[in-house]
Amino acid sequence: MSTKPGNFNSEIHVLDYRSPFNKFRVGRDQLISIDGRETESLNGLWNFYTDPIEYLLRGAWYKESRYDGEGREKPCDYDFEAMDEIKVPSCWNMERPELFLYENLGVYFRTFNYEKHEEGERVFLHFEGVSYRAYIFLNGECIAMHDGASTPFSVEITDKVKKTNRLIVGADAKRQDERVPMTNTDWFNYGGIYRDVLFVRTPKAFIKDWFVRLSPSSGYSEIALDFTVDGSESGKAVLSIPELGVNETVEYKGAKGKAVIKAKPELWSPENPKLYDVKLSIDGDSLSDRIGFREFRVEGDKILLNGKERFMKGICVHEDHIDLGKCTDEETIRETIRVVKEELHGVFIRLAHYPHTRLFAKIADEMGIMLWEEIPVYWAIAFNNEKTYEDAENQLGELMRRDINRASVVIWSVGNENPDTDDRFSFMSRLAGYVKENDPTRAVSAACLVDEVGEKIDDRLADKLDIIGVNEYYGWYNPDFSKLGRVLRNSNPDKPVIITEVGAGARAGNHGTSDMLWTEERQELLYKKQVDQIGGCSYIKGVSPWILYDFRAQRRVNRYQEGFNRKGLIDSDRKTHKKAFRVLSDFYKTK
Numbered sequence: 222m223s224t225k226p227g228n229f230n231s232e233i234h235v236l237d238y239r240s241p242f243n244k245f246r247v248g249r250d251q252l253i254s255i256d257g258r259e260t261e262s263l264n265g266l267w268n269f270y271t272d273p274i275e276y277l278l279r280g281a282w283y284k285e286s287r288y289d290g291e292g293r294e295k296p297c298d299y300d301f302e303a304m305d306e307i308k309v310p311s312c313w314n315m316e317r318p319e320l321f322l323y324e325n326l327g328v329y330f331r332t333f334n335y336e337k338h339e340e341g342e343r344v345f346l347h348f349e350g351v352s353y354r355a356y357i358f359l360n361g362e363c364i365a366m367h368d369g370a371s372t373p374f375s376v377e378i379t380d381k382v383k384k385t386n387r388l389i390v391g392a393d394a395k396r397q398d399e400r401v402p403m404t405n406t407d408w409f410n411y412g413g414i415y416r417d418v419l420f421v422r423t424p425k426a427f428i429k430d431w432f433v434r435l436s437p438s439s440g441y442s443e444i445a446l447d448f449t450v451d452g453s454e455s456g457k458a459v460l461s462i463p464e465l466g467v468n469e470t471v472e473y474k475g476a477k478g479k480a481v482i483k484a485k486p487e488l489w490s491p492e493n494p495k496l497y498d499v500k501l502s503i504d505g506d507s508l509s510d511r512i513g514f515r516e517f518r519v520e521g522d523k524i525l526l527n528g529k530e531r532f533m534k535g536i537c538v539h540e541d542h543i544d545l546g547k548c549t550d551e552e553t554i555r556e557t558i559r560v561v562k563e564e565l566h567g568v569f570i571r572l573a574h575y576p577h578t579r580l581f582a583k584i585a586d587e588m589g590i591m592l593w594e595e596i597p598v599y600w601a602i603a604f605n606n607e608k609t610y611e612d613a614e615n616q617l618g619e620l621m622r623r624d625i626n627r628a629s630v631v632i633w634s635v636g637n638e639n640p641d642t643d644d645r646f647s648f649m650s651r652l653a654g655y656v657k658e659n660d661p662t663r664a665v666s667a668a669c670l671v672d673e674v675g676e677k678i679d680d681r682l683a684d685k686l687d688i689i690g691v692n693e694y695y696g697w698y699n700p701d702f703s704k705l706g707r708v709l710r711n712s713n714p715d716k717p718v719i720i721t722e723v724g725a726g727a728r729a730g731n732h733g734t735s736d737m738l739w740t741e742e743r744q745e746l747l748y749k750k751q752v753d754q755i756g757g758c759s760y761i762k763g764v765s766p767w768i769l770y771d772f773r774a775q776r777r778v779n780r781y782q783e784g785f786n787r788k789g790l791i792d793s794d795r796k797t798h799k800k801a802f803r804v805l806s807d808f809y810k811t812k
């Protein structure tokens with residue numbers, strides 16, 4: 222089809238204006254470790270406007286070309302410096318009441334200055350989380366595009382940064398069927414630059430990532446190290462762990478180095494969250510972190526931490542706060558872990574259904590709680606779409622690189638409640654294989670569904686998992702509670718099962734008989750019946766009931782829920798405990 226020349230205007234005629242940005246995609250391969258690095262923050266007040274028609278992209282506003290080819294000024298509809306300000310990081314839904322339900326493109330703008338500090342230094346922009354797609358523009362050029370609402374990404378700007386710089390970020394929070402997650406989720410879709418934005422300087426040659434852990438099945442007497450260097454093909458690195466008397470020189474070639482070092486660290490556990498100061502240095506650069514050493518593995522139908530069998534006394538948690546949205550802070554995380562450890566007597570938290578902030582696992586290491594971390598391969602993903610798979614695997618890779626040295630992270634989950642179809646089996650088997658290939662020190666799992674026809678635990682994906690997660694809501698969504706007993710009796714799994722979700726809704730303060738839905742008494746009775754069944758089943762080696770706190774969910778709109786999923790054991794005020802809380806804490810006290 223030919224186009225009559227002269228009246229084609231890209232701003233109003235181009236339909237596929239987004240795909241040219243695909244060539245700027247960044248992901249796990251560009252992600253740099255920031256462990257122990259001195260970074261400079263670009264948080265603060267940025268200019269912001271909503272751009273539902275996406276003129277930033279279709280009109281190339283990011284170029285800020287205000288004059289025509291002859292130098293004559295053109296009328297521009299944008300004026301980045303003059304836009305209202307918004308806090309970064311934040312969720313726009315919580316910052317602006319009028320944006321509470323906004324799920325489209327939000328555009329952020331700020332300037333920053335730059336002076337070189339060291340000859341040959343390299344500079345990066347690093348984003349800890351932008352929901353869902355991020356377009357990054359520096360001084361009128363697109364420099365990056367990233368998919369994934371909950372994982373970090375980095376982009377090198379060494380050759381593009383100037384003395385004064387104009388930085389524009391488009392955050393596109395649209396739900397789309399080929400994304401991960403797709404359009405239908407049971408959690409609130411917050412939008413924005415909701416985690417830190419950092420400016421990172423490195424020498425020409427720097428350590429890009431590292432993995433330090435107890436060498437599996439070494440009798441707790443060897444520490445293994447793998448690392449990658451960027452900007453130098455070969456050289457020497459030094460791993461130092463002063464408290465263990467480790468000061469090991471390790472050669473690296475082909476930009477990679479590895480070593481196994483004799484050492485007998487005090488083992489990390491929830492009861493003894495021992496951390497060591499660890500530093501890896503090469504000439505001119507280093508990474509450092511506080512790292513715990515432990516061994517987590519499955520043996521037969523048992524879950525072992527440091528060789529001792531554990532029952533995973535857990536609870537699920539969303540990254541959702543009534544005031545902060547999907548943002549969180551140290552105080553909130555510490556209180557969550559305190560409640561789980563001290564009041565619930567738990568040792569395990571399932572971080573549902575997507576990677577939570579990096580800070581959560583850092584604090585979990587310190588306070589002593591084991592974590593299940595998950596990518597949002599949730600419900601009906603476009604399992605037959607290769608680009609969707611690449612997105613899922615990239616998010617998994619970014620999560621694993623970010624938290625690879627966290628002792629608290631013991632399970633990587635590749636999804637939740639997915640239909641047992643051929644496409645899903647292939648898609649999630651590949652993800653499970655990716656986990657096993659890249660991390661021999663953790664278990665791979667997924668939250669599977671029960672085979673309701675055969676009335677048993679029988680998901681094909683279980684063959685690819687180390688631990689079978691099972692979500693079941695007998696006594697709630699399936700009112701016939703007696704079915705649970707049949708399912709447990711009919712099943713004969715050859716590996717440990719964790720009941721990864723079980724629960725019922727209750728509005729805090731709503732009381733009645735235990736026959737009445739949405740009362741605390743009904744939720745309490747369900748928990749009593751559930752812990753009785755779960756406690757009596759030998760192959761169930763853990764449980765993480767749904768969920769610690771009530772959380773926002775747009776489909777939950779009846780008079781008891783009013784926009785919140787009310788299966789929490791504690792109200793969304795994070796203070797009011799419901800009666801069922803005590804049932805679970807009493808059960809965990811016995812375990």
Ligand code: GCU
Nearest residue numbers: 407637638692722767786788
């Ligand atoms: C599912 C799902 C959760 C959801 C819960 C519920 O198991 O995994 O994300 O919130 O059920 O229906 O409350």
